[in-house]
Amino acid sequence: MPQQVTRLGIAFAVLAIVFVAVRQTLVPDTFGDAGHYRAAAVDSIEAQPLKYAGHEACTMCHRPIADKRSASNHSGVSCEVCHGPAAEHVAAPGNVRPRAPRERGFCPLCHGYNASRPSGFPQIDPVAHNPTVPCMTCHDPHAPEPPVIPGECRACHGQIASTKAVSHHAVLPCLTCHDAPEEHKATPRAVRPGKPSSRDFCGGCHAEGADSPPHIPGVDMATHGEDYLCWQCHYPHHPEAE
Amino acid sequence: MQGYIYPNEFELRWGLLIVLYPYLTGLVAGAFILASLARVFNVKEVEPTYRLALLTALAFLIVAPLPLVAHLGHPERSYEIFLTPNRKSAMAMFGFVYAWYLMVVLLLEIWFDYRRDLVLTAREATGPRKWFYYTLTLGATDLSDRALQFDDRVGRWITIIGIPSAFLLHGYVGFIFGSVKANPWWSSVLMPVVFLFSAIVSGIALVMIIYLVATLFRSKKVDMGCADKLASFLFYAIVVDFSLEMLDFIHRLYEAEESIEILSQLIEGRLFVSLIVLQIVLGTLVPLISLGVVSPALSKRSIARIPAEVRRLIYLGCAILVQIGIFSIRWNVVIGGQLFSKSLRGLTAYKAELLGLEGLLVAGVLLVLPFLVLGVLVKILPPWPDTELPASPEA
Numbered sequence: 001m002p003q004q005v006t007r008l009g010i011a012f013a014v015l016a017i018v019f020v021a022v023r024q025t026l027v028p029d030t031f032g033d034a035g036h037y038r039a040a041a042v043d044s045i046e047a048q049p050l051k052y053a054g055h056e057a058c059t060m061c062h063r064p065i066a067d068k069r070s071a072s073n074h075s076g077v078s079c080e081v082c083h084g085p086a087a088e089h090v091a092a093p094g095n096v097r098p099r100a101p102r103e104r105g106f107c108p109l110c111h112g113y114n115a116s117r118p119s120g121f122p123q124i125d126p127v128a129h130n131p132t133v134p135c136m137t138c139h140d141p142h143a144p145e146p147p148v149i150p151g152e153c154r155a156c157h158g159q160i161a162s163t164k165a166v167s168h169h170a171v172l173p174c175l176t177c178h179d180a181p182e183e184h185k186a187t188p189r190a191v192r193p194g195k196p197s198s199r200d201f202c203g204g205c206h207a208e209g210a211d212s213p214p215h216i217p218g219v220d221m222a223t224h225g226e227d228y229l230c231w232q233c234h235y236p237h238h239p240e241a242e
Numbered sequence: 243m244q245g246y247i248y249p250n251e252f253e254l255r256w257g258l259l260i261v262l263y264p265y266l267t268g269l270v271a272g273a274f275i276l277a278s279l280a281r282v283f284n285v286k287e288v289e290p291t292y293r294l295a296l297l298t299a300l301a302f303l304i305v306a307p308l309p310l311v312a313h314l315g316h317p318e319r320s321y322e323i324f325l326t327p328n329r330k331s332a333m334a335m336f337g338f339v340y341a342w343y344l345m346v347v348l349l350l351e352i353w354f355d356y357r358r359d360l361v362l363t364a365r366e367a368t369g370p371r372k373w374f375y376y377t378l379t380l381g382a383t384d385l386s387d388r389a390l391q392f393d394d395r396v397g398r399w400i401t402i403i404g405i406p407s408a409f410l411l412h413g414y415v416g417f418i419f420g421s422v423k424a425n426p427w428w429s430s431v432l433m434p435v436v437f438l439f440s441a442i443v444s445g446i447a448l449v450m451i452i453y454l455v456a457t458l459f460r461s462k463k464v465d466m467g468c469a470d471k472l473a474s475f476l477f478y479a480i481v482v483d484f485s486l487e488m489l490d491f492i493h494r495l496y497e498a499e500e501s502i503e504i505l506s507q508l509i510e511g512r513l514f515v516s517l518i519v520l521q522i523v524l525g526t527l528v529p530l531i532s533l534g535v536v537s538p539a540l541s542k543r544s545i546a547r548i549p550a551e552v553r554r555l556i557y558l559g560c561a562i563l564v565q566i567g568i569f570s571i572r573w574n575v576v577i578g579g580q581l582f583s584k585s586l587r588g589l590t591a592y593k594a595e596l597l598g599l600e601g602l603l604v605a606g607v608l609l610v611l612p613f614l615v616l617g618v619l620v621k622i623l624p625p626w627p628d629t630e631l632p633a634s635p636e637a
Contacts, residue, residue: 002392004357007382008350015345023325036328 051085054078058086061093065142072143073122082106082141107135115159120188122146123158149186156188160237167238177201177236202230217241245588254580258594258605259309264415264437265572266306266612271412271438272445273299274348274404279475281401287471293355293625294456295449300348301616307340309608312599332418343411347404353380354397356623361385378622412441419575426501427508427579432490439483444568446476447561452616454558460626466550473537473557476564480530504586512581512589516570525567529560 030039055078059066069075080086083098101107108126117123130138138147153174154161164170174180180193196202199221204210208218219225225233234240277295279285311317324341328334361383364375376383413434420433450472457464494502509517536556538544548556577592595601 002389003384004354004382004389004392004396007380008353011380019324026322027325031326036326036330 050087052080053085053087053090055080057090068140069142072140072145074142074144102134102136104132104134107139107141113158117159119160120156122156124155149182151185153180156185164237169237169239196231196236199225199230202236245583246585247583247588247590248585251580251583252590254577254590254592256576256580257313257592257600258602259313259600259608261569261572261576262309262605262608263306263313264412264419264576265444265569266302266309266608267412267415268437268441268444268568268572269448269612270299270303270306270343270445271408271441272443272447273302273449274408274445275442276446276449276472276475278401278405278408281398282405285471287467288475290465290468290627291449291453291472293623293627294453295445296348296352296355297619297623297625298449298452298616299445300352301619302612303340303344303348304615305608305612308611309605312604312608315599332414332421336414336418339407339411339414343404343407347400347407351397351400351404352623353378354393354400357382357393358385358390359623409438413438419579422579424584425579426499427505427582428575430490430494432486432493436483436486436490439479439486440568440571443476443479443483443564446472446479447564447568450476450557450561451565454554454561462626464550464554466553469554469557470538470544473533473560474539476561477530477533477537477539480526480533480564484526484530501582501586504582504589508578508582508589512591513574513578517574517578521567521570521574524563525570529563529567532556532560 028038028040031037033039034042055066058079066079069077069079080098082101086096086098088096089098104126108124111122111124111126113123113125135141139145150156152161157174161174164172164174177196178193181191183191184193200207203221205212205216206219207221210216210218230236273295276288277292277299280289280292280295307320311320314320323334323337327338357379360375360379362385364372364379364383367375416434416437419428419437420430422428450469453472454464454469494505534540535545536548536553580590581592582589594605597603
């Protein structure tokens with residue numbers, strides 16, 4: 001066997017042994033037991049101290065507030081979302097007091113206007129909505145209500161309203177297309193407004209020969225868009241003809 | 243920013259360093275392919291650059307993973323990809339492709355090729371130098387004819403294994419991009435092939451630059467036969483590379499998927515300078531035409547007869563333009579692929595920072611570093627064919 005081969009063989013063997021040795025010492029014992037990670041990581045995470053107590057823990061001592069919240073618009077918002085982790089407070093209520101977020105900047109984290117929030121979610125513009133006065137002056141954080149019923153659809157459907165405002169349909173009031181009873185504004189989920197359901201509805205203004213002002217473009221209802229509903233192609237709050 | 247983009251597309255995740263990484267690995271693969279021309283395909287003219295090409299490949303290979311490591315941001319954990327290999331991750335498997343290429347291909351080939359020189363230098367030298375070179379020989383000091391013949395045979399075989407390995411090394415980088423199916427600018431089966439040929443182009447050009455500049459500094463005469471041959475191969479490689487790229491381009495135009503509109507906006511706007519001007523006109527067409535006219539690539543006696551000194555300068559100029567062009571290709575792939583929104587309705591912009599881990603400064607250092615490494619390698623293992631070897635005692 002040539003000398004080179006033996007020498008290289010030794011060199012590679014040494015490398016391989018070093019590699020195996022390093023692997024033996026550095027790879028954690030439980031690596032790969034349950035997947036491509038250290039299985040014992042689950043235990044170390046489990047061993048971390050608890051920070052949150054959960055809203056049921058609060059009920060024992062703060063029953064009036066808990067009951068009030070459960071019946072309110074904030075029934076889905078847990079105590080510690082606003083008060084921060086409170087496990088230490090539960091263990092020693094006299095020593096550790098959770099923070100109460102009284103500043104105006106806090107509530108808009110959820111209620112500030114943001115186009116990505118679902119339609120109907122109560123949103124306000126924190127700059128314009130009763131500036132400088134703390135939110136708690138008018139809204140009880142544990143049972144929030146609008147002190148008066150909002151007058152405009154924009155209050156809860158801001159995204160739709162501002163989209164429509166810059167569209168070809170800007171001049172059409174919401175009520176042209178939706179018969180929204182007043183009660184919808186007070187209890188929006190219980191009383192739902194109607195929505196257009198047929199092609200003929202749009203045709204009322206857009207059919208060729210319809211009884212509508214001449215500047216409104218008309219289409220041949222028999223052929224245009226075939227059997228599809230108009231809003232499968234045109235967004236009704238921002239119709240485009242492209 | 244222009245049009246509609248999603249919030250998470252505003253900032254580019256892959257910046258300058260990720261541009262650098264395919265550029266550097268491309269140079270490695272290209273330089274190695276050039277070396278294999280001399281070794282396996284017996285192109286005698288390019289022999290003077292054989293060792294230089296090997297050392298260049300090694301120097302750039304050593305630096306190639308650094309941009310990745312810097313980008314990922316935890317250099318101290320990088321070795322873990324070898325300890326706990328994730329076989330489902332194409333990116334993680336790169337570690338093994340890299341290790342194979344470094345240990346089994348490049349280092350071995352260089353070792354077999356230089357063994358005789360190492361042994362002779364070790365015999366000649368004194369003190370620590372002697373021990374250093376002796377260690378490099380690994381104690382294999384047999385210089386009999388049989389042993390030397392063995393070196394040569396093994397070297398050839400390693401090169402033969404090395405060619406597909408070099409293809410793998412760089413084709414793999416193209417594969418990573420080509421397999422991102424959500425990105426219409428990247429997703430293409432041609433990607434690995436295009437990457438490979440652009441790698442060959444850049445590697446030949448790089449070795450040519452280093453060869454021409456180094457001979458100048460050593461005040462030696464440039465072997466024009468070698469330079470002409472390099473220029474011809476550069477020409478052929480550019481032809482293949484450019485055809486493949488055009489094929490990809492025409493294919494996209496003909497398919498005209500829904501992304502075609504935003505991609506044409508991308509090319510006409512954001513990428514105009516780097517794609518049309520730098521990559522295609524300066525980086526491809528100008529070198530292609532100049533080399534076609536000046537080098538003996540098309541006919542034995544080149545179309546325009548030009549004195550050797552001027553020809554050399556033209557070659558050097560072309561090679562530098564090619565480097566700029568190939569760097570632009572990497573830029574256009576990596577940055578270009580992140581400039582348009584997945585909504586296909588908007589474009590964002592990329593602005594490189596100066597300082598910071600992913601900034602221009604670090605990128606500059608990483609570009610210079612391979613040349614420093616090469617300088618050290620050349621000191622230890624002189625690649626010049628005209629270097630005087632200490633007379634061997636047997637002779």
